[in-house]
Amino acid sequence: MQIVRVEEAIGNVLCHDITQIVPGEFKGQAFKKGHIITEQDIPRLLQLGKEHLYVWEVKEGFLHENDAGLRIARAIQGVGLALTEPREGKVSLVAEYDGLFTVNEEFLTSINMIEEIVAATRNNHRPVKKGDIVAGVRVIPLLIEEAKIKTVEAIGQAAAVTAVSPYRACKVGIITTGSEVYHGRIQDKFGPVVKAKVEGYGCEVMQHILVPDDRDQIAQAVRALIADGADLILTTGGMSVDPDDVSPSGIRKAGAEIVTYGAPVLPGSMLMVAYLGQVPVLGLPGCVMYHKTTVFDLLLPLVLTGRQLTRPMIVKLGLGGLCLECEVCQYPACSFGTGA
Numbered sequence: 513m514q515i516v517r518v519e520e521a522i523g524n525v526l527c528h529d530i531t532q533i534v535p536g537e538f539k540g541q542a543f544k545k546g547h548i549i550t551e552q553d554i555p556r557l558l559q560l561g562k563e564h565l566y567v568w569e570v571k572e573g574f575l576h577e578n579d580a581g582l583r584i585a586r587a588i589q590g591v592g593l594a595l596t597e598p599r600e601g602k603v604s605l606v607a608e609y610d611g612l613f614t615v616n617e618e619f620l621t622s623i624n625m626i627e628e629i630v631a632a633t634r635n636n637h638r639p640v641k642k643g644d645i646v647a648g649v650r651v652i653p654l655l656i657e658e659a660k661i662k663t664v665e666a667i668g669q670a671a672a673v674t675a676v677s678p679y680r681a682c683k684v685g686i687i688t689t690g691s692e693v694y695h696g697r698i699q700d701k702f703g704p705v706v707k708a709k710v711e712g713y714g715c716e717v718m719q720h721i722l723v724p725d726d727r728d729q730i731a732q733a734v735r736a737l738i739a740d741g742a743d744l745i746l747t748t749g750g751m752s753v754d755p756d757d758v759s760p761s762g763i764r765k766a767g768a769e770i771v772t773y774g775a776p777v778l779p780g781s782m783l784m785v786a787y788l789g790q791v792p793v794l795g796l797p798g799c800v801m802y803h804k805t806t807v808f809d810l811l812l813p814l815v816l817t818g819r820q821l822t823r824p825m826i827v828k829l830g831l832g833g834l835c836l837e838c839e840v841c842q843y844p845a846c847s848f849g850t851g852a
C-alpha cells in the first residue's frame with residue numbers, strides 16, 4: 513500500500529471506499545475499494561476533496577480481482593454459457609438456453625484446490641432454464657498472482673469444465689399398459705402426464721398405444737414404435753410385483769437390452785431402463801402418474817441430451833434419491849436428484 517497523488521494514481525487499485533456526502537441529499541459510496549483509477553475519475557476525486565490516495569500498485573505478474581474473475585470464468589465457460597460483468601470481483605455464468613447443466617467434477621475440484629481461487633457451481637446434470645445463474649467465480653484477495661490464473665486456464669483447456677447441453681426434440685412413443693385402461697374400466701390418467709412432461713421439453717408424441725397386461729402385445733407395441741422411427745419409448749404401469757405386472761417382461765421380449773430394473777430413487781424405484789438398438793425404452797412405474805416429481809424427471813433430461821444411461825449412472829442417483837415430497841415442489845431447486 514502506498515500514498516500517491518490523485519493525478520499519478522491512474523491504473524492503480526484503490527485500497528478503501530470513498531464516501532460522498534451531499535447534505536440532505538446523498539450519503540454513499542462514490543468509489544469502491546478495489547476500483548482501478550482511470551483518468552476520468554480524477555476531477556471527481558479532486559471534487560470529493562481527495563488529493564492523495566492509498567493505492568496498491570498492480571505489479572508485474574499480478575492481476576486485479578475483476579480481471580482474475582473474468583479469466584477464471586472464461587477458462588471454465590463451455591457451450592451455452594454467457595458471462596456477467598465482474599461485480600466486486602465476482603463473475604457469474606448464465607445459461608443461454610434451457611438445457612442440462614454439466615460440470616466436470618474432477619476439474620472443478622482441481623481448480624478449487626488452487627489457493628485463493630473460488631469456483632462454485634450448481635450440482636451436476638441439473639436441468640436449467642435460460643437466464644439461470646449456474647456458477648460463480650472469484651478470487652479471494654484484491655490482487656492475485658497471474659500464475660495461479662494460468663494454472664486454472666491450463667485445466668480449462670484440457671476439457672470443458674461447465675456447459676449447458678441443449679435438448680433434442682425427440683419423437684416419443686408411449687405404450688400404456690393395463691387391462692383396466694385397455695378395456696375402458698377406468699380412464700387413462702398416465703398417458704397425459706407423460707405427454708405433458710415430454711412436450712415440456714419440446715418433444716412430440718408420435719403415437720400412444722394402449723395394450724392390456726399382455727407381454728406379447730407390449731413387445732409388439734415396442735417393436736412397432738421402433739419400426740415407425742421412435743427416438744424414445746415410454747411404457748406406463750405394470751412395473752411391480754403383481755401377476756399382471758408384465759411390462760418388464762414385455763420390454764425384454766421385444767429384444768431390448770436391460771440396463772436396470774430398479775433404481776435407488778423414491779418415488780420411482782420400480783423403473784426399468786433398456787435399449788433396443790440405440791433407442792431408450794423406459795418402463796415407468798405407477799408413481800410417475802401420481803407424484804409430481806420422480807425418477808422420470810431425473811432421467812428424462814439426460815436422455816434428451818443424448819446421454820446413454822448406464823447402471824453406474826442409475827446407481828449414483830441413490831445419494832439425493834429421496835424426494836422430500838414438499839407441499840410445494842421446488843424441484844430442481846432441491847436435493848432430489850443431486851447425485852446425478
Ligand SMILES: Nc1nc2c(c(=O)[nH]1)N[C@H]1C(S)=C(S)[C@@H](COP(=O)(O)OP(=O)(O)OC[C@H]3O[C@@H](n4cnc5c(N)ncnc54)[C@H](O)[C@@H]3O)O[C@H]1N2
Pocket residue numbers: 688689690692693698699700701702703748749750751752753754757780781782796797798799800801
Ligand atoms: N407388494 C408390492 N407392492 C407394490 C410395490 C412393491 O414393490 N411390492 N411397489 C410399489 C410401487 S414402488 C409402485 S410405483 C406401484 C407400482 O406401480 P405399477 O407400475 O406396477 O402400477 P400398476 O400396478 O400398473 O398400477 C397401479 C395403480 O395405478 C393405476 N393405473 C395404472 N395405469 C393407469 C393409467 N394409465 N391410468 C389410470 N390409472 C392407472 C392402476 O389401475 C392401479 O390402481 O406399486 C407399489 N406396490
Ligand code: MOO
Pocket residue numbers: 777778779780781782783797798799800
Ligand atoms: O416405483 Mo414406485 O415408484 O417407487 O412409487
